[in-house]
Amino acid sequence: MTTIIIGAGMAGLACARHLVDCGETVIVLDKGRGLGGRLATRRTGEGAFDHGAQYVTARDAGFAAWLDQAASLAAAAPWQQLGLEQTWWVGTPGMSKLTGPLAEGLDIRKSCRVETVQRSGKGWALACEGGGTLAADRLGVAIPAPQAAALLTGVTPLADPLDTVRYAPCWTLMVSLAEPLGQAPRVYRASDGPCAWVACNSTKPGRSGEGENWVIQAGPGWSESHLEEDPETVTRLLLDAFSSWSGGLPEIRLSQVHRWRHARVLKALEVPCLWDVEARIGLAGDWCLGPRVEAAYLSGRALAGQMMAAQSR
Ligand SMILES: Cc1cc2nc3c(=O)[nH]c(=O)nc-3n(C[C@H](O)[C@H](O)[C@H](O)COP(=O)(O)OP(=O)(O)OC[C@H]3O[C@@H](n4cnc5c(N)ncnc54)[C@H](O)[C@@H]3O)c2cc1C
Incomplete structure (x- = not known):
């Protein structure tokens, strides 16, 4: 079974990583030239800037353990702040690198903007900018809610609540x-x-x-x-x-x-992810749980968990 994940931000990569670690075949598509989405670093002639997310904190034990793992791989480090009990983590040498350990070894196709998604038999057919097409048995969409709504309205009822985000x-x-x-x-x-x-x-x-x-x-x-x-x-x-x-x-x-x-x-949906077991399509992103990188990670992991649970039924 081939799974396509649209979006190589924290949510999409956390989802893809878990699926691949479970032995699944996964392709990740992102319209950008780099990885990480809003975990972004701009390189200039005068050095780099983290112009998206500034730092990351962990409340969930699983996310905290993952940050420790990223630190052991030199992809994350604490940003010391005097008087703060909570650790502020940053990607090293830039915020976009924080997703590096998740992306390691994945089949990721960059500069690939998905323009349409359609049901095709029991699976999904995707058309990308520039004319490329791809087929998937299972689809995960991990992009911001307004962009997901534009792609999926009329395609799946999962898109219905997106306009409340x-x-x-x-x-x-x-x-x-x-x-x-x-x-x-x-x-x-x-x-x-x-x-x-x-x-x-x-x-x-x-x-x-x-x-x-x-x-x-x-x-x-x-x-x-x-x-x-x-x-x-x-x-x-x-x-x-x-x-x-x-x-x-x-x-x-x-x-x-x-x-x-x-x-x-x-305003988030306050659900970990959205998943249609019959149609084998799911959605994840920070907009499910809240305005933080950790929320995106947990949402991506939740979607992967739903996909694997459906498979083992
Ligand atoms: C300025 C700013 C400051 C922030 N500060 C913090 C902070 O300090 N701490 C914190 O925890 N969080 C912060 N955040 C929020 C945090 O960055 C996000 O919650 C998190 O990164 C969202 O991850 P995501 O995977 O859900 O979405 P995204 O990171 O948006 O990833 C979605 C990906 O999907 C891709 N995509 C979209 N549409 C398509 C398409 N049609 N086809 C293919 N690919 C597509 C995009 O290119 C992108 O890479 C900040 C965000 C911003 C912008």
Whole structure:
């Protein structure tokens, strides 16, 4: 039986890893050129920036054990924060590398955007951008809820509740400075505004570079109200806000912005995953359980568990 998983973010890779470890044949498809989805790292001439998820925490014992395993493979390390009881984990040397151990040895086809999904006999037929087609006996869809709804509405009733999921957008500014930023805190958080998260990326373990790289994330309200602004305007606004926050910036070597339309889940479905045992199609993602990388991992694992349980019935 061949299973296709659409999406090589944390949810899709956690699902695929478990299936392959159970001896299943799995193909993973992702429209991106890299792996990890919103566990993202942008490489620039001035070093790298984690412009998506900033760090990961574990509440679930299984996820905590997996992070320990990733650390033993040099794909994760704690990002020390004074006075915090909970460990903040980061991917090394960038957040996108956190999924490396899950992806090891999997059949992953990058730059493959799935455009349509159709029932075909007892299985599924997929059409990809550029004309490629693929057939699967079983299908897992691990992409953000709005994208899953666009792909699956009218194809499976599992798509029906997807429009109740809500996400907050996030504008992210990446800045490389020629000199260190003096006395400014290395991590700062506020509930909203242009500087809702300010972090010195260079203080994460395993990062290298001469200057200092900073990541500034606008809060949900600010990002929503500036969602359709052009990148040049947003760069200027966020740089001004960062400069006020820090009391003045040294020479800027590089600044870039990225808009996440669906950044963090505001309203989840509150189920581990969705699964149709008859049609052999399932859905997973952070939107099932909540706005965290851990939620995506648990959802992907839950879907793999459902698939394996159905097989052994
Ligand atoms: C700015 C930002 C900050 C965040 N901060 C944190 C944080 O500090 N801590 C934390 O725990 N979480 C954080 N998160 C949330 C966290 O990143 C997500 O919850 C988690 O990564 C979601 O994983 P996922 O696998 O469900 O989805 P994704 O990571 O979105 O993966 C989905 C994948 O599907 C692919 N895809 C989509 N459509 C198609 C298609 N049609 N065909 C093929 N492939 C497709 C995409 O390319 C992507 O790789 C943050 C997110 C953002 C954006």
